Amino acid sequence: MSVSIKDIARLAGVSHSTVSRALSDSPLIRAETKSRIRRLAREMCYSPDARARSLVMGRTQTVGVVVTTVADPWVAEVVQGIETTASAHSYTVILASSDDEPEHELAAVEMLRSMRVDSVIVTSSRIGALYGEYLGRSHVPVVLLNNHSEQGGAHSFSVRVDDRHGGCLATEHLITIGHRRIAHVGGPSAHLPSLERLAGYRLALAGAGIAFDPAVVWDGTGLPDAGERALNLLLAADPRPTAIFCYNDMTAVGLLRAAHDAGLALPGDLAVVGFDDIPFAALACPALTTVAQPKFAMGQQAMDMALTLMCRRPHECDGAGAPQVTGVTDNVVQGRLVVRESSGTRRR
Amino acid sequence: MSVSIKDIARLAGVSHSTVSRALSDSPLIRAETKSRIRRLAREMCYSPDARARSLVMGRTQTVGVVVTTVADPWVAEVVQGIETTASAHSYTVILASSDDEPEHELAAVEMLRSMRVDSVIVTSSRIGALYGEYLGRSHVPVVLLNNHSEQGGAHSFSVRVDDRHGGCLATEHLITIGHRRIAHVGGPSAHLPSLERLAGYRLALAGAGIAFDPAVVWDGTGLPDAGERALNLLLAADPRPTAIFCYNDMTAVGLLRAAHDAGLALPGDLAVVGFDDIPFAALACPALTTVAQPKFAMGQQAMDMALTLMCRRPHECDGAGAPQVTGVTDNVVQGRLVVRESSGTRRR
DNA sequence: TTGTAAGCGTTATCAT
DNA sequence: ATGATAACGCTTACAA
Numbered sequence A, B: 001m002s003v004s005i006k007d008i009a010r011l012a013g014v015s016h017s018t019v020s021r022a023l024s025d026s027p028l029i030r031a032e033t034k035s036r037i038r039r040l041a042r043e044m045c046y047s048p049d050a051r052a053r054s055l056v057m058g059r060t061q062t063v064g065v066v067v068t069t070v071a072d073p074w075v076a077e078v079v080q081g082i083e084t085t086a087s088a089h090s091y092t093v094i095l096a097s098s099d100d101e102p103e104h105e106l107a108a109v110e111m112l113r114s115m116r117v118d119s120v121i122v123t124s125s126r127i128g129a130l131y132g133e134y135l136g137r138s139h140v141p142v143v144l145l146n147n148h149s150e151q152g153g154a155h156s157f158s159v160r161v162d163d164r165h166g167g168c169l170a171t172e173h174l175i176t177i178g179h180r181r182i183a184h185v186g187g188p189s190a191h192l193p194s195l196e197r198l199a200g201y202r203l204a205l206a207g208a209g210i211a212f213d214p215a216v217v218w219d220g221t222g223l224p225d226a227g228e229r230a231l232n233l234l235l236a237a238d239p240r241p242t243a244i245f246c247y248n249d250m251t252a253v254g255l256l257r258a259a260h261d262a263g264l265a266l267p268g269d270l271a272v273v274g275f276d277d278i279p280f281a282a283l284a285c286p287a288l289t290t291v292a293q294p295k296f297a298m299g300q301q302a303m304d305m306a307l308t309l310m311c312r313r314p315h316e317c318d319g320a321g322a323p324q325v326t327g328v329t330d331n332v333v334q335g336r337l338v339v340r341e342s343s344g345t346r347r348r
Numbered sequence C: 001t002t003g004t005a006a007g008c009g010t011t012a013t014c015a016t
Numbered sequence D: 001a002t003g004a005t006a007a008c009g010c011t012t013a014c015a016a
Helices: A005-012 A016-023 A031-043 A050-057 A073-088 A102-114 A128-136 A163-176 A192-207 A224-236 A249-261 A295-311 B005-012 B016-023 B031-043 B050-057 B073-088 B102-114 B128-136 B163-176 B192-207 B224-236 B249-261 B295-311
Strands: A062-067 A092-097 A119-123 A142-145 A157-161 A182-185 A243-246 A271-276 A289-292 A329-333 A336-338 B062-067 B092-097 B119-123 B142-145 B157-161 B182-185 B243-246 B271-276 B289-292 B329-333 B336-338
Touching: A005 A016, A005 A031, A016 A031, A050 B050, A062 A073, A062 A102, A073 A092, A073 A119, A073 A295, A092 A102, A092 B092, A102 A119, A119 A295, A128 A142, A142 A295, A157 A163, A157 A295, A163 A182, A163 A192, A163 A243, A163 A271, A163 A289, A163 A336, A182 A192, A182 A224, A224 A243, A224 A249, A243 A249, A249 A271, A295 A329, B005 B016, B005 B031, B016 B031, B062 B073, B062 B102, B073 B092, B073 B119, B073 B295, B092 B102, B102 B119, B119 B295, B128 B142, B142 B295, B157 B163, B157 B295, B163 B182, B163 B192, B163 B243, B163 B271, B163 B289, B163 B336, B182 B192, B182 B224, B224 B243, B224 B249, B243 B249, B249 B271, B295 B329
Parallel strands: A062 A092, A062 A119, A119 A142, A142 A157, A157 A329, A182 A243, A243 A271, A271 A289, B062 B092, B062 B119, B119 B142, B142 B157, B157 B329, B182 B243, B243 B271, B271 B289
Antiparallel strands: A289 A336, B289 B336
16 A cells, blocks of 8 residues: 555665664664665655554554534634644644534544544533543543533543633623623533533622522523524513623624614613623624633643643653643633623724 | 453453454354453453554545634534534544645645545645645545645546635625625635635626726735725725625625724625625624535535545445546535625615 | 464564 | 564454
């Protein structure tokens, strides 16, 4: 099939180990031989076989990353953070989708394990708690990024945004600018972040002495249609809320759209706050106030954690001595409130 | 390190080949032995080593997909089309980013080749013409999806949207609803699609007997900021255009945003048409009229083409007899005009 | 029905 | 400075 070091060896009249050494720039090989072999390799379009190499080296120099879907704008930025850090350490990222289905997620991880990735990062995991036992003994470090299931046990490494704090931040902002009747559209109610952001919302209300009213709190999906549906519920509520905190920006954008169609003047008739700060938030009309997650940085952190964990294992790592990670590590980062037009005063 | 068939063999008191056969459900193995081995494998958390297997089998059951960046919403849908088709044929997708840099693209393909992917799909390639020679002899089929460079030579396989026709469609629509002074913001001028969409624009103008005026045609980047900049140019133009056709939806969305800030009433003061139909197009205010690319289907087609090409190679394929592909195949699909609010009459 | 041995393309450990 | 040889984990003739 493909040209191998043996093919080169044959043509160069040397042994295949000489070729291997020449190509890895070993000082043992005579300069003349080396350059001759390298020229030959180039001419023959030689490409080293990463599988064979990894088999004997004991590592693949790859990280597996499980995402719900690449179509999610939150995912895209996180992946870029991971990829940037990975390639800076000469690691290759292998992406796998879970479609937000626990079964698919498991299949994806299993597939990555078969590929012998050196480490796995799972975003928005539905089965986070399983990994402690599951992969702990297979010695493949697993890092959770915004775990959506209950927190794992003993063997757990994760990076996540402080959802509760973020929910609090968003709601407090609405209270600060004068709102008292504040609605909330949640995300998928089984997911941890939905619960936490809701908890933050309640915390902020309580802090301001505003009674929690279940009548203006609805379940959602995290998708634009949930926002559209929520608007109808909101219009029917009595008294009608003057502000609404949405589980995420996708929901908020759907709501913005529906509010526009309903002829509401935003933010005058209704103030809206989202969560995530996806690229489109700034482009929406009105531009969306939101709690920004440091998505890129979170991806970086997760990858850094994976790198550290890999160093603890069989083969030593190359880089400078990374801090030793022991037992459980849960890296919690804070969201940042970004005030735009959808709350606050209208431009022009 | 990881548990291998030899480890299982040792514990089961059989040879490693018996284990191999048992796990691949060979009819040669006694049922009792088989189930005993399989149970053991499960208990030991055995995971087959895809690298070792692929080494002897001669194929990895993977496709490499090169994209500019996962952050591009067009990319996301295309990748999903590819992935769906791939996994239906039990292929795994390995994603690599090029950042729209020819050098990175080459590096990505080189990396995928080292991983011995069975086939490569390159989206928005900057160096499409190179692949004919480059990988033709390495026997790895390459499929181009919306090639951004000049068309490749003898050994070329591609799927692409008819950019010229799409540009024509968009412009004709604006003409049909009564516009005569129509501006255009292009994409990166070196890329083929920019040129083609512009050509379509000119074609439509010519068809309606409208003179082409370079004064209302500007270069862009394909990003929202290009749309924002274009609005200023548009406002300064004399006579001021009443409509504008944008290279893509990202550009159009940026322009929508700027127009909103400038206090323009859309589509009354300015009609806008984009290209791509990204998910956000329908959510924008006003909802964006655009030329929809069948992104998912294009991904499917590219993957189907890759599957067909792989069948022609060393190892026979599994599925039903796919049509034989010979020499050059260029699959051109037509975009579809989706009329929304940003052209045509205002809702309510 | 099972075991033995060869080989996939590397790197690494011995010799020479 | 270079060549044999073993090993990585697997599949697959070929033997038994």
